[in-house]
Amino acid sequence: MKRHFQSFTINGAVQDKSLPILLICNHVSWWDGIWTLYTNQQLFKRKYHFMMLEEELRKNWFFQYTGGFSITKQSKSIFETFDYTAKLLSDAQNLVLLFPQGNIKSIYQNKFVFEKGTEKILQRTKNDIQIIFQANLIDYFADAKPNAFFNLHHYTGAWNVDEIENAYNTFYEQCLQTQAKKEI
Structure with a gap:
């Protein structure tokens, strides 16, 4: 990552409550999984897993060795993926x-x-988990390489997918507003 980016900044204080973590993140590039892996290594130090579309995992087969597992939309196996998650x-x-x-x-x-899978996963989750939001943003400023900003927020609201979606959208909008005010 250091070869491709000028800097990495993690914004937001998130307390690790020693619970399983569901990290909900925007998906803007190929880098997102690597950026969230970086966040995990810096803050949480957990075993890292991520869901990918099956056709993408077939193309990028090596991700199965880094925590990737597949989901196939419009397939009966989708319920197995929700159970596995x-x-x-x-x-x-x-x-x-x-x-x-x-x-x-x-x-x-x-x-x-949010796709319906988020709700299906939450319905199947039987114990306490931490829901953490991450918003990945980049800016070049005066640099030739982009600066990466990883914004975090601990979600503490209701376990309702509509509430979580609204909270994520509010959080993301706040991240954009904060980012727009940054200067070099």
């Missing part, structure tokens, strides 16, 4: 990354619509 979230040593919008979207998108 919930099982991962039953172990306090695990962090599961979820891109709730389901695929890569523009970094300039400011409204996220």
Whole structure:
């Protein structure tokens, strides 16, 4: 990462409560999984898992050795993936990354619509977990390489997917506003 980016900044104080972590993150580039892995290594030090579309995991097969597991939309196996994700979230040593919008979207998108899988996973989760939001943003400023900003927020609201989606959108909008005010 150091070869491709000028700097990395983690913003936001998140208390580790020694619970399994569901990390909900925007998906703007190929780098997102690596950025969240970096955040995990710096702060949480958990076993890292992430869900990928099966066709993407087939193309990038090496991700299965770094915590990647597949989901196939419009397939009966989708329920097995939801069960597997919930099982991962039953172990306090695990962090599961979820891109709730389901695929890569523009970094300039400011409204996220969560796929139904987020709700299905939460319904299957039987014990306490931490839900942490991460918003990845980049800016070049006066540098040739981009500066990466990883913004974090601990979600403490209701376990309702609509509430979580609204909270993530509010958090992301705040991150954009804060980022727009930065200067070099």
